[in-house]
Amino acid sequence: MKKLSARRRHPLAALVVLLFALVASGGLYAAFAPAEKAQADSSAQSLAIDEGKRLFAVGCSSCHGLNGQGSSMGPSLVGVGSAAVDFQVGTGRMPAQQPGAQVPRKKGIYSQAEIDQLAAFVASLGPGPVTPTQEQYTATETDAISKGGELFRTNCSQCHNFAGAGGALTQGKFAPSLENVDPKHIYEAMQTGPQNMPSFPDTTMPEKQKQEIVAFVRYQANEAPNPGGLSLGSLGPVTEGLFGWIFGLGVLIAVAIWVAAHTTKAKKS
């Protein structure tokens, strides 16, 4: 201690103290600074936002405004989140072809990478539901399908039909069929409530229940049995009535003709 205090006034003392301070702060920084990966991410993220902004300016800004603030042609996108973009653009609904009661699903024109960039840009406008990951929309439990069926009948079947075949709404709007919809898009639709569909946020329908609904819809579309034999598109009374009139009545008429055409006369038999 004596030695140290004796050299306190040495010309190099300041340098030594400075070195100590640098090492200490460097060590502290290394210990507490955010991981390097996060840094790389955020730079990739900002790149994606830039790319997305460029794509947005070309494809979306004519309706939604240059900064996504909305216009008389399209709603504001502030706060809709990346999930809404992934759904709307991923299912080809956006960009819309023409105004109308409802924008229908069509073949998408953006690659998934471009969709992600657009989503990153829109997400940067304001916080909103985030595009779900595969684990979020894939149910793992064995009873997910039956639970999902119950939830589907409570929450979804009124519009999308008991088998997910879709149905009509008011004034030209309709609930689309769920048959060939990507599980991710089903999940996102529940999260974000696209167009006239109400949303089912995590506060009222937790993530796990959405997973179960997705599992049920996939099961219904791919492997469910038909309790009544022919499903006739699972559309209910319309196809069933048509079938009854054409085939049921047709058979009856055929039988009537057959009966009348055959005589019981002794001469012929």
Next chain:
Amino acid sequence: MSQDMSDDKLPQAHGAGEGHGEVAAADNPFADPGLPPHEPRRTDIDERAAKRAERQVSLLFIVSMLATVGFIASYVAIDPAKIVYIFPLGHISALNFALGMTLGVALFCIGAGAVHWARTLMSDVELPAERHPIEADDEVRADVIQQFKTGAGESGFGRRKMIRNTLIGSMALVPLSGVVLLRDLGPLPGTSLDTTAWKEATPTTPIRLINVNTNLPMKAEDIAVGSLTFAKPGPSALRPDGLQESDEDFQQVIAKSALMLIRIQPSDIKDAKSAALGFEGVLAYSKICTHVGCPISLYEQQTHHALCPCHQSTFDLSDGARVIFGPAGHPLPQLKITTDASGYLIATQDFDLPVGPSFWERNA
């Protein structure tokens, strides 16, 4: 055409054609050819064939009776959840298949038996009927009654006892299928239509709204603008555990007290009374259509219209659920909601109107 007509087809050969034959002459191309000679059927000339036909008809009627019994037996015995594989149809419900097949066979065999009977055993002698003015005089009426009796006699209904008995048996049994299906129709409703399970709610003993999906109470902030949530009554004095799906009367209770919860920007709510019944834009409407009571929840979050899938009644939920299209006669009943001290949504009284379709005693 008239040249091809051979003499033996001409009516003088036939007794029944009497009165027409005289006009027939080679120089009249439009002569009434009359009826061809009557040809007997095998069953007319061979008593053994007739007996066989009789047995066939009875057999069909007996098969119908057995099928009806089979229908009732399947209704009672087959588990509705059972799925079987039947070749061209695939995986199908055993109960549906059995009910359809047995009822189909029961009805078909009655029809087939009747047709077979008419074709083989009832008299098939051709009887020309003159055309007459529309009004019938007494003579004709007497004639009709006589014909009816003759017809009844000729059908052999009284004579062929086996056919008669089996026909009566099968016809008496078939309606049982319908009776069995109607067994669920219960007693008259009394005053139970006026109130719902929410009637127990008072300002001192409020009932919480329970999310049907999660079975948990909800806070107002859980309900996002543009979302749709379904709710049922929570614990009350009569039901300390709240309404559970396992309760015996769950279907009856939920059929009247089912709720749909939406949230509208308070500035978008057009009806002041409706806004007051809600809580900060959260509105709780009955889910039961006021036309004939279908569950309606086809909610369009941009227009705030709720559509009934049955007959397209459309309600504007931003305007007190006014009927804007369709046959429904009343707006949807709304439940007055608020929050309790811990922020959970509660009801403090029953719906403002009787829920569901109109009924005679309804006073609102």
